[in-house]
Amino acid sequence: MTGLRARATLADVARLAGVSAKTVSRVYTHPDAVTAVTRERVLEAASRLRFKPNTLARDLRLGGMTRTVGFITAEFTNPFYIQVAAGIEQECSQQGYTMVLAASDDPDREQQVIDALVSQRVRAVLLVPIGDDYSFLEGERQHGTAIVAIDRPARNLLADSVLLANREGGYLAAAELVRHGHRRIAYVCNPASVFTQVERLAGFRAALAEAGITDGSALEARADDPAVSLESLVAGLLDAPDPPTAIVGGNNRATIAAIRELRRRGTELALVGFDEFEMADALDISVIAHDPMEMGRQAARLALHRLEDPTGHTRQVIVGVHYVARGSGERPPAWTAPPVDK
Amino acid sequence: MTGLRARATLADVARLAGVSAKTVSRVYTHPDAVTAVTRERVLEAASRLRFKPNTLARDLRLGGMTRTVGFITAEFTNPFYIQVAAGIEQECSQQGYTMVLAASDDPDREQQVIDALVSQRVRAVLLVPIGDDYSFLEGERQHGTAIVAIDRPARNLLADSVLLANREGGYLAAAELVRHGHRRIAYVCNPASVFTQVERLAGFRAALAEAGITDGSALEARADDPAVSLESLVAGLLDAPDPPTAIVGGNNRATIAAIRELRRRGTELALVGFDEFEMADALDISVIAHDPMEMGRQAARLALHRLEDPTGHTRQVIVGVHYVARGSGERPPAWTAPPVDK
DNA sequence: CTGTTAGCGCATTCAG
């Protein structure tokens, strides 16, 4: 490997092309404002020097704002958040924006990360909130940074948001099972106190109440401790004296855990999951489905729109959910599992 | 929502604190080089003004380089690449770097994206190459940008790289099946001409050859056309006059497609997948496993190391693979599927 | 320990 070569600047290109720096600049920003011949000459010089305009300098000159947005989420190996990220990336790149992705494992870290992004002058902060106070972002908002909360509201902050129809989803899941004759329907999730689960559970309970099932609380296997595995929660339900005949998984992880535990026991129950997941169709798992990529796209759109209209009313987009019947949610209460492989 | 408020600068803070701009600067860069009392005064002023240092300006002043790295990959909703991204993010954030994520759907777009990142002055470009000529990056390398190829080599470019032990993996998969008595072993993938598949297939063939299976070519269900579904490739194998008794999935997608198609037919075969995937253990799928996050971490490490030592020898990290027996790979040739649910 | 001077690379005034 050879030594380092200095990077060419506007001035270098200008010198080689025999024009002023500003002319070179114009070639990149207002190509029409320059003669075709000079443009050619400049581009020729630029390519010989491998010149790449310095976005840093440009953005600084242009008011200190970049064309990037930040997406901050915990648990970003979860397919759900990834799809959201993909949606954001798609929409952003169409508009000439770049997405920077940051992980926030805990609220402190989240604030650090947001700070770093703000320092980098991202134009928008899209986040899946994990803390319980986002008032510290109010200042940034007033400075023109677009803030969009995804999947959960940002508490103590007036911000645009994209949420799922969680309550409706929880309701649908339970209602479908009720419709197939179930009375003992369990709900599994961990963590349980996050917005999405609270909402979904509320919908779930509403459906049960409507069906006259008043005491389902014993069948809510919820925890708020990462040390408690979802599998163990499911196991607890199945080992109880009066086990459920159906299970609702509060999210993709919970559903998968339920499948895992049921398979481990060589048994089967009615099962409805929240969130689509890769093997759901192959395994005939009925789910409350929605479109996470669309959530990302919507979030990016809200952000970009907010940049155009910094003082407009706060907007909230609710992304719909629907029930996808694949078999697992249609099993009757008396269902007996066929022998499972092995 | 109220109107926009101007952002505070170093100078504003300096004025309010009654010190010079440089002193404020020092508080953020060399906190020890300033008296505790002035530091306090400065921080007090800064927080009242909601001052956030402008990384753009700082990086420009400091030589025009940011503390960010770019990760470019196609198909980034594939869990494999996501895990890689997570590994990169983890390692980078530990070193105070930010990761920007970009999607590259085709080689042209990839080059655009790389250009954009270079213009943004990322310090490193980590990419899963999809094109067949990366000589255009040679210039950037000479300008001090670290380049790391992930999962596949970057053709026509001397760059650090992180690869999997693909050949070994392909070999292992086939060898295990041979060991359990299989002679008619299929290999499924699409696309087929990418580096990883070529390598895995080479290993696969080597194992067959070693077992004296000389004509397995009829059982290679490979395509290079995105329009050809993996499911249909599997279907083609199963419908052939002399179908395989075992299948090797060339990657997570291929394996899942095989499972899907087999389940659809209510049949089962011996099956070994390449790549771990979320439901693999619950479904008892034997796989050639490896650690994608570790690949990401290693890639980030190579990049960061390269920044320290721009002219050192090119390095290549090979991440190992191992066989995980879960049942599906241990079925004998005469295996008859137990009745499948529904 | 602190302030002054100068300039990173670029683009927006204004002239010519």
Next chain:
DNA sequence: CTGAATGCGCTAACAG
């Protein structure tokens, strides 16, 4: 259509 001067926000070098 092109060029010259000026400054975005910050910090390394040097004074003091």
